[in-house]
Each structure stands twice: as structure tokens, then as C-alpha cells.
Amino acid sequence: MANFGLKDLRLVAPRDGWPNDKAHAAAAGAAALVEDARVFDSVEAAIGDLHYVLATTARPREMVKQVLSPETAAGTLHARALDAQRTGVMFGAERSGLDNDAIVLADAILTAPVSPDFASLSLPQAVLLLSYEWLKCQRPEALGRATAFDGPAMEGTAAPDTRPATRAELFGLFDHLESELDRAGFLKPPEKRPSMVRSIRNMFHRMGATDQDVRTWRGIVAALTRR
Numbered sequence: 001m002a003n004f005g006l007k008d009l010r011l012v013a014p015r016d017g018w019p020n021d022k023a024h025a026a027a028a029g030a031a032a033l034v035e036d037a038r039v040f041d042s043v044e045a046a047i048g049d050l051h052y053v054l055a056t057t058a059r060p061r062e063m064v065k066q067v068l069s070p071e072t073a074a075g076t077l078h079a080r081a082l083d084a085q086r087t088g089v090m091f092g093a094e095r096s097g098l099d100n101d102a103i104v105l106a107d108a109i110l111t112a113p114v115s116p117d118f119a120s121l122s123l124p125q126a127v128l129l130l131s132y133e134w135l136k137c138q139r140p141e142a143l144g145r146a147t148a149f150d151g152p153a154m155e156g157t158a159a160p161d162t163r164p165a166t167r168a169e170l171f172g173l174f175d176h177l178e179s180e181l182d183r184a185g186f187l188k189p190p191e192k193r194p195s196m197v198r199s200i201r202n203m204f205h206r207m208g209a210t211d212q213d214v215r216t217w218r219g220i221v222a223a224l225t226r227r
Contacts, residue, residue, distance in 0.1 A: 002030035004131035005138060009037040010046045010088070043090065043102045051085040052077070055098055055106035056126055058119040063100075066108040073110045074133035089130055094123045162210040169214045174201055176218055180225045 001009060011018060018039045027034045040046040047053050054073055068076065077087045090106060092098035103109065112121060112129055121129070178187065178197060187193045207213070 001127065001131055002033055003128070004135040006131050006134065007033060007036070008088075009033050011037055011039045012043050012046050013041060014039065015093070043105060047088055047090070047105065049086060050088045052080050052087045053106045054087075054089045054108055054110040055103040056089060056091050056110045056130070057098055057103060058111060058114065058121065059097070063104065063109075065103075065106070068108050068110050070110065070112055070130050070133040071136075073108075073130065074137050076108075077134060078137040091123055091126055162212045165209045165211050165214045169211060170201075170204060170209065173204070173214050173217055173221075177221050180221055183225070 001007065014020065016022070018037070019034075024031055024034050038046075054068065054077070073089075077089075080087050089110065090098060090102060092102070110130065112126070114121065174197075177200070181187050181200075187196050204217075209217075
């Protein structure tokens with residue numbers, strides 16, 4: 001929960017009582033979540049103040065209820081939160097999951113796309129899966145831990161202190177490289193030169209060259225052709 005920005009932990013009749021030293025130890029840096037957890041005697045009491053509730057289960061039920069994937073569920077929860085609605089997700093016990101009496105109290109069922117040959121998820125896995133989708137709705141562009149040095153990681157190729165090469169920089173590299181290849185006799189016979197040049201240029205376009213890449217290649221060409 002802490003990994004993905006969720007803080008409101010509600011427990012229904014914990015098997016080993018509460019507070020629980022083992023739970024506190026397992027929480028590690030997220031001990032505040034355990035300390036602030038609220039304990040209820042029944043599911044009805046735990047979800048009484050919520051406007052919208054999902055129930056997690058991997059088994060088909062004889063109930064007429066909407067079924068949502070984790071991604072769709074997270075979007076629905078996020079939209080309702082923006083509408084000032086209090087929402088929640090119910091998870092069952094590790095061994096048995098939620099029973100029908102608990103599921104019937106929910107607005108919809110949440111089921112993950114898993115292999116039908118092994119559909120059961122552990123409780124931590126189920127919580128992580130939904131929590132991950134929830135955070136994607138909140139901050140989809142950030143990856144990993146943010147640091148004071150370089151901020152959060154972003155999807156794509158990391159290229160600090162550089163930028164994509166301009167067309168003019170690439171054209172300069174092409175002129176430099178192709179003139180030296182002509183001098184070395186590589187672009188022969190003449191009738192094949194245009195297609196060979198296009199192939200070489202396309203290689204550089206596919207690599208998404210940066211300005212530093214262009215400078216490096218200009219240096220390589222100069223070093224190899226220096227007399």
C-alpha cells in the first residue's frame with residue numbers, strides 16, 4: 001500500500017488480534033500504516049461510510065454483478081474519488097479469500113487477468129496489483145524512486161545532459177561520412193550508391209541520435225580517416 005500511495009487500511013476481525021507485533025515488524029518502513037489501521041468487528045461496519053466498494057475474487061460467482069479488471073477498477077475508483085466519493089476495495093483472507101456474504105455487499109467484482117490454469121493470487125500480490133493500477137491513474141509518468149540529484153525516473157532512454165540531434169547536425173554527419181566513404185571506394189558501383197546512402201542514413205535515423213552521438217560519430221570518422 002505504501003509503495004503505491006494508499007494509506008487507509010481497515011481490518012475485519014484479525015485472526016491473531018490487534019495490535020500485532022509480527023505485522024508491525026513486516027511493515028518495515030511502512031509501520032505507520034499498521035499503527036493507523038482501523039479494526040472492525042464486521043465487514044458491514046468496515047465499509048459503512050463508503051460510497052462505492054469492490055470485492056476481489058478469482059472465482060466465478062452465482063451473482064449478477066459487474067466484473068472489472070484492475071486497470072478498469074483503478075480508473076473507476078479514481079473518477080469517483082475526484083467526485084468526492086469514498087471508495088474501497090475488499091480483500092479476503094490469505095487461505096480462503098472473500099466469502100459470498102462479503103461479496104454481496106460490494107458494487108462490483110474485481111478480477112485480475114491471470115492464467116486460468118493457476119488463477120489464485122496471494123493476498124500481497126492482489127493488493128499490489130490493484131495498488132499499482134491505482135497509482136498509474138494518479139501519476140502515470142513517474143517511475144521508481146525520485147532523488148534530489150535527478151528527480152524521478154521516466155519511461156524511455158535516459159540521456160542526461162544531451163538532446164535529440166537536429167536535422168542539420170545529422171546532415172553534417174552524413175556529408176562527412178559519405179564523403180569519406182566515397183574517398184575509400186565503399187559506395188560502389190555508382191548505380192548502387194543512392195540505395196546504399198539511404199540505408200546508411202536510415203540506420204542513424206532509427207537510432208534516435210543525440211547531439212553527443214553525432215559529435216562522437218564525427219570524431220570516429222575523423223580518427224579513422226586521419227592521415
